[in-house]
Amino acid sequence: MSANGYRLKMRCALVIPAWVPEDIFSSKTAASQINYWQPLGTLYVAAALREAGHEVKFFNGAFITHEGLLRDIQEFNPEFIGIYSTTFGWEKAKKTAADLRKITPLHPPLNKGGIEGVFRPFICAGGPYPIAAQEKCLEDAGQWIDAVVTGEGEVTVVEMTERLQAGKSLSGVMGLVCRENGKVIKNPPRPLITDLDSLPFPARDLLGDANLYIPPPATYRRKPVAVLITSRGCNRQCIFCFQMDKTRESGIRYRSVENVIKEIEHCLGQGYREIKFLDDTFAADYNRAMRIAEEIKKRKLDFTWFASACVNQVDKPLLKAFKDAGCWAILFGAESGVQKNLNTIRKGITLEQIRKAVKWAKEVGLKVSTPFIFGIPGETFEEGLETIRFAIELNPNMANFHAITPFPGTYLYDNLERYGTMSEDLTDFTYQGAAFIPYTMTKEDILKLRQIAFKRFYSRPSFILKRLLELRSFNDLTVAFRSMRSLFWLWAKEGIFRHKV
Numbered sequence: 001m002s003a004n005g006y007r008l009k010m011r012c013a014l015v016i017p018a019w020v021p022e023d024i025f026s027s028k029t030a031a032s033q034i035n036y037w038q039p040l041g042t043l044y045v046a047a048a049l050r051e052a053g054h055e056v057k058f059f060n061g062a063f064i065t066h067e068g069l070l071r072d073i074q075e076f077n078p079e080f081i082g083i084y085s086t087t088f089g090w091e092k093a094k095k096t097a098a099d100l101r102k103i104t105p106l107h108p109p110l111n112k113g114g115i116e117g118v119f120r121p122f123i124c125a126g127g128p129y130p131i132a133a134q135e136k137c138l139e140d141a142g143q144w145i146d147a148v149v150t151g152e153g154e155v156t157v158v159e160m161t162e163r164l165q166a167g168k169s170l171s172g173v174m175g176l177v178c179r180e181n182g183k184v185i186k187n188p189p190r191p192l193i194t195d196l197d198s199l200p201f202p203a204r205d206l207l208g209d210a211n212l213y214i215p216p217p218a219t220y221r222r223k224p225v226a227v228l229i230t231s232r233g234c235n236r237q238c239i240f241c242f243q244m245d246k247t248r249e250s251g252i253r254y255r256s257v258e259n260v261i262k263e264i265e266h267c268l269g270q271g272y273r274e275i276k277f278l279d280d281t282f283a284a285d286y287n288r289a290m291r292i293a294e295e296i297k298k299r300k301l302d303f304t305w306f307a308s309a310c311v312n313q314v315d316k317p318l319l320k321a322f323k324d325a326g327c328w329a330i331l332f333g334a335e336s337g338v339q340k341n342l343n344t345i346r347k348g349i350t351l352e353q354i355r356k357a358v359k360w361a362k363e364v365g366l367k368v369s370t371p372f373i374f375g376i377p378g379e380t381f382e383e384g385l386e387t388i389r390f391a392i393e394l395n396p397n398m399a400n401f402h403a404i405t406p407f408p409g410t411y412l413y414d415n416l417e418r419y420g421t422m423s424e425d426l427t428d429f430t431y432q433g434a435a436f437i438p439y440t441m442t443k444e445d446i447l448k449l450r451q452i453a454f455k456r457f458y459s460r461p462s463f464i465l466k467r468l469l470e471l472r473s474f475n476d477l478t479v480a481f482r483s484m485r486s487l488f489w490l491w492a493k494e495g496i497f498r499h500k501v
């Protein structure tokens with residue numbers, strides 16, 4: 001027991017606030033769109049706290065109600081609580097902190113932090129929104145939250161818990177904004193972790209039933225599916241993308257191929273059969289990507305995988321190597337069918353490069369997924385229709401049609417007035433909510449384009465026939481049924497989007 005009553009082995013709860021698919025999607029189509037990838041970032045923080053000797057439990061509100069979450073956390077009775085938040089999830093994160101504060105502890109008080117006689121767990125927030133909003137989160141959440149982690153969490157949370165145990169001030173802990181004796185302390189940002197190989201593997205064992213963490217239907221082949229990241233950061237300048245390092249000056253930090261392979265083997269040892277690589281650009285280093293594929297093949301590692309790459313960083317031999325190593329699908333960020341709009345979002349690719357990459361991927365037998373976005377600054381409704389025509393011309397196996405979103409911390413958010421207007425409602429900050437409206441379109445235009453896009457792309461008889469001919473398992477059948485149901489509601493024009501067109 002440390003001098004100020006914190007156990008040397010602190011009980012640390014890491015929490016994803018409660019949310020349901022209907023918070024983002026219409027109830028009629030949520031089943032065919034919902035994604036439950038593992039919360040990798042939070043699992044990295046969990047692994048770091050555990051490696052520092054703390055007892056860590058993970059509570060995921062994607063699968064527990066808010067009340068259930070509060071009950072389970074009360075039972076665990078943590079001294080340290082870390083709450084994850086995206087922009088969309090911030091209101092929920094605040095509510096979770098507020099209600100956790102109201103929970104009366106199950107055992108007598110230990111530290112001097114709180115009011116005499118009442119144990120007061122230390123609550124901090126982390127994740128994309130706190131990283132972008134920083135002290136604004138503290139002001140907004142008032143007494144409910146004690147600190148905000150303003151960058152990568154692994155080192156910061158361990159240093160924080162050490163200071164708490166020693167009863168020392170948190171002043172000077174890099175990558176942290178906190179409140180002490182009523183005053184807000186903004187510590188300097190923590191440099192990004194360069195030696196990623198030094199980090200313990202994400203604590204996936206804390207997830208409980210791994211089969212709960214399934215990607216959207218038709219985007220995985222085998223279960224359970226793990227997500228894994230082989231590098232951090234991106235050196236591209238897309239105006240809508242949230243990155244830890246806004247400037248991108250830190251570029252991409254790579255893990256060694258050996259370290260990546262070790263984690264893959266670790267996941268296979270845990271029973272995973274598919275891996276989704278979360279790297280923003282898996283092939284940014286061509287030779288490294290080739291080596292990872294060759295190593296997977298050489299070691300005959302039995303799993304299927306899915307990765308994202310940039311169209312001008314791949315060629316046919318690399319995609320063939322991916323295929324031969326168990327990759328079954330590749331996601332190319334196509335975004336728009338109009339070159340002017342690709343230039344506006346600073347994507348740094350051409351329509352021709354998109355056509356070539358999709359063609360090569362198909363030729364080597366990979367399934368292709370291409371997301372598109374509507375509402376690009378300067379985009380017209382007619383250009384939006386051109387993007388739909390381009391999507392149909394490319395004819396990928398999966399296409400998604402999002403609304404561009406000005407996430408805090410992005411270039412689009414920081415230069416908003418130049419481009420358009422933004423919703424005040426943080427729950428609109430999903431790829432569906434149309435939180436940004438360019439001066440050249442209306443919100444209805446964006447929602448209409450998404451509706452037309454899904455309807456035209458997925459209702460083509462050739463596409464439906466190809467999907468039916470590809471059915472191989474009962475799972476495929478359920479996926480097809482869900483997609484047909486969404487398609488029906490699409491046509492029925494009823495309840496497809498939260499916002500009426």
Ligand code: B12
Binds near residue numbers: 014016045124125
């Ligand atoms: C996995 C993932 C998911 C998973 C799991 C999310 C979760 N945690 O519950 C699922 C599929 C459920 C999901 C859903 C959504 N997501 Co998502 N998701 C991701 C993705 C692809 C990877 C996150 C990751 O693990 N990164 C790798 C790790 C190493 O980095 P990290 O997460 O930043 O973690 C570090 C720090 O943030 C911090 N940290 C992380 N967690 C915690 C927790 C605590 C307590 C602390 C102190 C620190 C801390 O330390 C970590 C290690 O250094 C990111 C894109 C990306 N590349 O980051 C988008 C991303 C986080 N998602 C995003 C969005 C918009 C959504 C949705 C709204 C999508 C939608 N449908 O519309 C929903 C909202 C869900 C919600 N409850 O809020 C945006 C958020 C942008 C923003 N500023 O809000 C991102 C950044 C994508 C993007 N670029 O636009 N997502």
